[in-house]
Amino acid sequence: MNSQKVGILGGGQLGRMMVEAGSRLNLQVVILDSPLDAPAKQIESTQQHIAGAFNDETKIRELADKVDVLTVEIEHVNAGVLASLEKAGHTVHPSPFTVQTIQDKYVQKNHLVAHGVPVADYMETQDRAGVEAAGAKFGYPFMLKSKTMAYDGKGNYVVKSEQDIQPAMEALSKTPLYAEKWAPFTKELAVMVVRRANGEIRSYPVVETIHKNSICHLVIAPAQVDGAVLRRAQQVAENAIKSFPGAGVFGVEMFVLEDESILLNEIAPRPHNSGHYTIEACETSQYENHLRAILDMPLGSTAMKVPASIMVNILGESESMEECYRPCQEALTVDGATIHLYGKKGCRAGRKMGHITVVGDSMMQVQQRLAPILNAIEPGVD
Ligand code: ATP
Numbered sequence: 001m002n003s004q005k006v007g008i009l010g011g012g013q014l015g016r017m018m019v020e021a022g023s024r025l026n027l028q029v030v031i032l033d034s035p036l037d038a039p040a041k042q043i044e045s046t047q048q049h050i051a052g053a054f055n056d057e058t059k060i061r062e063l064a065d066k067v068d069v070l071t072v073e074i075e076h077v078n079a080g081v082l083a084s085l086e087k088a089g090h091t092v093h094p095s096p097f098t099v100q101t102i103q104d105k106y107v108q109k110n111h112l113v114a115h116g117v118p119v120a121d122y123m124e125t126q127d128r129a130g131v132e133a134a135g136a137k138f139g140y141p142f143m144l145k146s147k148t149m150a151y152d153g154k155g156n157y158v159v160k161s162e163q164d165i166q167p168a169m170e171a172l173s174k175t176p177l178y179a180e181k182w183a184p185f186t187k188e189l190a191v192m193v194v195r196r197a198n199g200e201i202r203s204y205p206v207v208e209t210i211h212k213n214s215i216c217h218l219v220i221a222p223a224q225v226d227g228a229v230l231r232r233a234q235q236v237a238e239n240a241i242k243s244f245p246g247a248g249v250f251g252v253e254m255f256v257l258e259d260e261s262i263l264l265n266e267i268a269p270r271p272h273n274s275g276h277y278t279i280e281a282c283e284t285s286q287y288e289n290h291l292r293a294i295l296d297m298p299l300g301s302t303a304m305k306v307p308a309s310i311m312v313n314i315l316g317e318s319e320s321m322e323e324c325y326r327p328c329q330e331a332l333t334v335d336g337a338t339i340h341l342y343g344k345k346g347c348r349a350g351r352k353m354g355h356i357t358v359v360g361d362s363m364m365q366v367q368q369r370l371a372p373i374l375n376a377i378e379p380g381v382d
């Protein structure tokens with residue numbers, strides 16, 4: 001089918017689902033990650049994977065020597081090494097420039113603004129005086145954010161008043177910071193966009209994402225919002241991705257404001273949690289299209305093949321594995337439900353252990369099917 005070997009920096013659930021998609025196409029995938037039993041490594045026994053950090057220059061070069069195309073399942077990698085490998089003639093997708101730009105949220109925002117993409121006002125905050133200046137400029141609350149290494153809201157702090165500045169700076173002391181004006185959104189939307197190196201772009205339907213404690217909880221596809229808003233969101237997402245060179249799939253997170261205008265929140269240069277639903281609900285999954293894009297194969301259709309779907313994340317509640325399997329046990333009895341468990345060995349509160357996607361003939365049917373699963377996650381709440 002395609003004899004080029006793919007090397008992935010990172011072996012978590014996104015890499016695992018890339019391997020799943022690749023296996024159907026007989027693609028060979030090699031993983032670089034520290035654990036010998038990383039989720040992606042567990043399901044690919046035909047390759048000699050590499051044990052090491054995706055920031056370790058020697059290990060990244062070792063991976064590059066084994067494969068034809070390098071890609072990532074996480075943006076917090078050593079992009080400098082990827083850039084020097086690309087310069088030396090290796091194929092790297094997404095482009096190291098893109099990874100480097102996106103992995104620093106402040107640099108990402110500068111890039112987006114330079115390309116006319118709407119984002120919330122933001123400013124650099126070098127020190128306490130800078131954070132105070134952000135409060136004076138944006139008013140309270142505003143969001144103080146880590147420029148780098150952020151995920152699941154862990155690099156964010158809502159600064160509600162001047163009293164919060166000190167604790168915010170202490171909580172986020174590990175990385176350089178910047179401030180963002182509060183976006184009083186009515187909904188959060190996301191779009192997966194896939195781009196081939198020749199610039200061809202296809203986008204998936206707009207979905208609504210619902211977060212709980214800053215971690216993605218539900219993804220509703222398609223988003224139940226007005227058609228004009230959907231078109232605007234898709235346009236913003238596509239325009240943003242057109243501004244980045246190279247191939248791959250991208251997750252674009254957006255806010256819808258009261259006046260129905262759209263602000264782009266952030267981009268992930270890789271498959272994304274808001275695109276898990278594409279495995280069961282779309283003609284080609286985000287994982288397969290990512291592989292097709294980076295191997296310069298024709299992109300598959302991004303259309304939904306079912307009328308409606310909702311994905312729910314299975315998060316660890318404690319160290320008990322049993323607790324997090326409860327909704328999965330329930331899903332076994334639900335028509336249209338597909339369970340994905342990631343093979344993670346340890347469970348802890350908030351850790352993404354798996355997800356369940358429910359499909360159906362209408363959104364109402366999907367909601368009805370989902371109800372007992374949500375009830376198993378949190379009795380009495382949906
Ligand atoms: P991810 O896991 O998606 O990578 P992250 O750690 O990079 O998350 P963000 O996407 O920046 O964090 O923010 C997490 C959530 O916090 C957003 O989905 C949104 O709900 C809220 N949020 C972020 N920025 C703002 C803002 N400027 N105004 C209001 N809410 C915000």
Ligand code: MG
Pocket residue numbers: 150151152266
């Ligand atoms: Mg992020």
Ligand code: MG
Pocket residue numbers: 253265266
């Ligand atoms: Mg985010």
